[in-house]
Amino acid sequence: MQCQICNKNDATIHLTEIADGQRAEMHVCEHCAQEQGIAVKSQIPLNELLSSLLAVQPTDEELFGPSEKGAACPHCGFTLAQFRKEAVLGCPYDYEVFEKPLLNLIKKAHNGKTNHCGKVPSKTSTGTKEQIKLIALRQQLEAAVRSEDYERAAKLRDKINKCEN
Amino acid sequence: MKLTDLSSDINEWFSGSGPLADIVISSRIRLARNLAGYKFLNRCKTDEKAEILKKLRDVLMSLDLGDKIFYISVDKAPVLNRHFLVERHLISRHHAFGKGPRGAVIAQREFFTAMINEEDHLRIQVLRGGLQLSKCAEQINHIDDMIEQKVSYAFSPRYGYLTACPTNLGTAIRVSVMLHLPALKITGQIEKFFNAARDMELAVRGLFGEGTEAAGDFYQISNQVTLGISEADIIAQFENTVIPEIVEYENTARNQLLSKQIDVLDDKISRAMALLRNAHLISSQEALFLLSHLRLGLNMRDQMGASTPAIDTLCTLSRQDVDADKSRGLSIETINRLFMLTLPAHLQLNYGKPLDATHRDVLRAQIIRSALSGDT
Numbered sequence: 001m002q003c004q005i006c007n008k009n010d011a012t013i014h015l016t017e018i019a020d021g022q023r024a025e026m027h028v029c030e031h032c033a034q035e036q037g038i039a040v041k042s043q044i045p046l047n048e049l050l051s052s053l054l055a056v057q058p059t060d061e062e063l064f065g066p067s068e069k070g071a072a073c074p075h076c077g078f079t080l081a082q083f084r085k086e087a088v089l090g091c092p093y094d095y096e097v098f099e100k101p102l103l104n105l106i107k108k109a110h111n112g113k114t115n116h117c118g119k120v121p122s123k124t125s126t127g128t129k130e131q132i133k134l135i136a137l138r139q140q141l142e143a144a145v146r147s148e149d150y151e152r153a154a155k156l157r158d159k160i161n162k163c164e165n
Numbered sequence: 166m167k168l169t170d171l172s173s174d175i176n177e178w179f180s181g182s183g184p185l186a187d188i189v190i191s192s193r194i195r196l197a198r199n200l201a202g203y204k205f206l207n208r209c210k211t212d213e214k215a216e217i218l219k220k221l222r223d224v225l226m227s228l229d230l231g232d233k234i235f236y237i238s239v240d241k242a243p244v245l246n247r248h249f250l251v252e253r254h255l256i257s258r259h260h261a262f263g264k265g266p267r268g269a270v271i272a273q274r275e276f277f278t279a280m281i282n283e284e285d286h287l288r289i290q291v292l293r294g295g296l297q298l299s300k301c302a303e304q305i306n307h308i309d310d311m312i313e314q315k316v317s318y319a320f321s322p323r324y325g326y327l328t329a330c331p332t333n334l335g336t337a338i339r340v341s342v343m344l345h346l347p348a349l350k351i352t353g354q355i356e357k358f359f360n361a362a363r364d365m366e367l368a369v370r371g372l373f374g375e376g377t378e379a380a381g382d383f384y385q386i387s388n389q390v391t392l393g394i395s396e397a398d399i400i401a402q403f404e405n406t407v408i409p410e411i412v413e414y415e416n417t418a419r420n421q422l423l424s425k426q427i428d429v430l431d432d433k434i435s436r437a438m439a440l441l442r443n444a445h446l447i448s449s450q451e452a453l454f455l456l457s458h459l460r461l462g463l464n465m466r467d468q469m470g471a472s473t474p475a476i477d478t479l480c481t482l483s484r485q486d487v488d489a490d491k492s493r494g495l496s497i498e499t500i501n502r503l504f505m506l507t508l509p510a511h512l513q514l515n516y517g518k519p520l521d522a523t524h525r526d527v528l529r530a531q532i533i534r535s536a537l538s539g540d541t
Contacts, residue, residue: 030353031353075204076204077208078207078208088205088207088330089205089329090204090207090208091203091204091205091208092205092319092327095321095331106324106331106392109334109390109392111366113335113390114323114392115392116323116324116325116334116393117394118338118395118396119309120322121320122313123313131201131202134202134203138202138203145212164317
């Protein structure tokens with residue numbers, strides 16, 4: 001089919017516009033499409049690709065494998081189903097809890113690589129155990145404040161400050 | 166520090182200075198970091214977000230950056246101010262219109278911004294005009310180290326800096342370069358650029374990031390892979406391979422226009438001049454589109470010594486242009502300034518109050534006509 005604008009090149013871009021119940025079709029070549037300022041996305045940025053990949057998968061099982069169905073992070077309560085909706089995780093510990101199911105996704109996103117080889121924090125960083133402890137303490141603090149147990153809350157706050165220093 | 170102090174001038178990203186500034190508008194490096202011992206923002210309640218905000222705000226405001234720094238409470242800022250910050254590439258759209266307590270720390274010269282509570286607890290960026298990725302890297306590393314003296318980052322030896330989204334793991338670095346590629350567009354070769362980017366596993370976006378169109382022939386190219394490669398390697402790849410290759414494509418296309426499509430080139434420039442000097446209403450999109458063609462003509466004149474009927478006419482547009490060299494005519498600085506000052510929030514902040522779309526289009530056209538008035 002020939003481009004409807006220049007009548008010279010082959011039409012490789014086919015646009016359909018539906019407005020007010022009317023349907024209009026346009027068939028143009030790449031050159032005329034650009035002339036007309038019709039954006040032709042030939043590449044999807046990765047974040048959008050990730051979101052669309054996650055949105056299209058029908059079940060957690062197909063995306064993440066059979067073993068992790070329904071599992072939740074013990075520290076923040078996050079589940080893979082939530083990850084599928086939101087495309088972001090709940091806490092740093094999720095990377096350990098959901099290690100196997102996330103591995104495929106990480107490989108795809110980073111060209112098959114799964115190990116960090118760049119900058120490292122200069123301080124001997126708080127190990128995972130410490131980080132988890134802090135998250136847990138903060139959860140307990142939240143609960144204490146909610147139930148108005150301010151004495152316990154104060155004790156927890158002291159513990160947190162001690163851990164951080 | 167008032168935003169109106171910034172609004173009447175262009176900032177680092179469009180200063181027109183720096184290596185290859187005719188094609189490479191700006192270089193930017195962004196690092197994402199999360200505090201150890203906290204959940205990611207997605208799962209934080211408002212109180213926890215407020216606590217993270219206060220902690221990071223205190224640390225950032227105490228840094229010595231060699232420049233005045235100020236803090237903006239983004240969730241409390243007027244909508245127009247937020248749009249303004251997005252227009253200046255200081256915060257992302259996601260940050261401007263996100264949820265919950267969040268803020269931004271900005272250096273007065275705008276080379277550094279930190280977003281607190283965007284998608285990660287902290288996102289810091291350094292921005293410079295032209296191709297200056299190594300300098301950006303040096304600066305941002307230093308700032309990252311200074312921040313890390315006072316807080317602990319969520320980090321694992323295996324996955325590196327831990328981010329809310331797995332696509333940012335590892336170095337958590339986003340290296341971006343903003344390019345102006347009008348000749349590739351006019352010669353119908355912009356696909357070549359998209360394909361090259363895709364082959365190198367890079368993302369291409371429009372002027373204002375994710376999901377935006379390529380307004381004004383501006384394209385942002387950035388890395389996607391952040392894990393399993395070092396920061397230095399990503400930057401070297403951009404500086405030594407990616408950007409030189411794209412600049413080469415654009416220069417070749419510009420030469421092609423001069424040698425084989427001079428009429429097409431002159432037509433684009435003449436139409437742009439005619440409309441910009443006479444239209445009563447101009448939308449932001451249209452202004453960017455037309456100014457892009459003028460910028461192309463001026464760059465070809467300045468960088469390549471190009472002389473065509475339309476380009477020569479640019480020499481007559483100099484009355485109002487304080488930066489113009491009388492013999493050279495309209496200056497690139499004036500065009501760069503127009504790109505920025507005609508953006509919607511800039512227009513309104515400088516005018517002093519919000520305007521509806523039609524009034525903005527009138528004001529924009531006025532400002533442009535005045536800047537381009539020639540010897541009539």
